[in-house]
Amino acid sequence: MRTYQLMPVMPVKEWKRPEPTAEGISIRVASWSRALPDLYRYLDYCLDKDIPYLLHPMAGKFSDGAVGEWIEVAAKEHQDKAEIPIPWDVDHQIWLAQWLSHLGGIIASHPARFEGWHMPGIRDGSELHIPSELKHYSGWEDKLIKAIKRRYTMMHRAVNGPVIIDWGSPSPKMAKSLLRWASLHRIGLQHNALKEHTSETWSVHQQVSAHTPHGFQTIGGEKRAGDSEAIFSRAEATGASWLELYPSQIRDWAER
Numbered sequence: 001m002r003t004y005q006l007m008p009v010m011p012v013k014e015w016k017r018p019e020p021t022a023e024g025i026s027i028r029v030a031s032w033s034r035a036l037p038d039l040y041r042y043l044d045y046c047l048d049k050d051i052p053y054l055l056h057p058m059a060g061k062f063s064d065g066a067v068g069e070w071i072e073v074a075a076k077e078h079q080d081k082a083e084i085p086i087p088w089d090v091d092h093q094i095w096l097a098q099w100l101s102h103l104g105g106i107i108a109s110h111p112a113r114f115e116g117w118h119m120p121g122i123r124d125g126s127e128l129h130i131p132s133e134l135k136h137y138s139g140w141e142d143k144l145i146k147a148i149k150r151r152y153t154m155m156h157r158a159v160n161g162p163v164i165i166d167w168g169s170p171s172p173k174m175a176k177s178l179l180r181w182a183s184l185h186r187i188g189l190q191h192n193a194l195k196e197h198t199s200e201t202w203s204v205h206q207q208v209s210a211h212t213p214h215g216f217q218t219i220g221g222e223k224r225a226g227d228s229e230a231i232f233s234r235a236e237a238t239g240a241s242w243l244e245l246y247p248s249q250i251r252d253w254a255e256r
Contacts, residue, residue, distance in 0.1 A: 209239055
């Protein structure tokens with residue numbers, strides 16, 4: 001089971017060096033030009049330490065100031081955060097393809113070991129979140145499924161490599177369609193709420209484990225997630241292929 005240290009969304013106020021025992025890092029990069037220096041520092045770090053990285057482009061919640069490049073919808077519950085674009089909006093899709101292509105060029109030109117793309121989750125607050133007012137219209141699930149598949153194609157065109165998708169909480173209709181598709185393409189599925197005691201871990205495992213590789217991200221910090229050894233054992237029992245961990249858990253993993 002591969003472990004990755006989950007790094008903060010870039011750009012960051014202060015660049016944080018990964019734990020020295022990290023087997024790999026998961027880099028979350030916002031689509032701001034000033035995030036790129038941080039990205040290069042992480043890639044240089046991976047090359048120096050000979051460890052792989054996952055790249056998680058946060059393209060929906062962070063723009064480069066070009067507000068007019070897509071239609072934005074602010075869901076009421078997220079008005080104090082960032083506005084989130086409609087995933088299937090044409091202008092957003094054009095911009096997203098350009099952003100991923102730019103990242104693909106960075107990946108291809110840097111000798112650090114790229115281990116795959118990480119796509120945002122199908123859950124509230126993520127780039128693929130659908131505001132409640134849109135869910136009153138028929139066909140929104142089909143549009144979202146198509147947008148997810150289109151983003152997968154964009155990633156492969158930018159750099160052909162494995163793709164992980166945050167599984168989140170799709171509707172039964174979406175789960176059936178996406179599981180079939182993920183199995184066909186061997187797309188990894190990740191659940192982002194692993195902790196010491198939760199029934200969600202097992203329900204997600206039962207959904208996806210028979211179809212395609214799967215992994216987990218811990219829910220955050222020791223206090224929220226609980227005992228590290230119990231978390232690791234729980235993930236191993238599901239046959240998980242990878243874990244995204246926070247620094248304290250990376251240290252605990254190294255001491256097993």
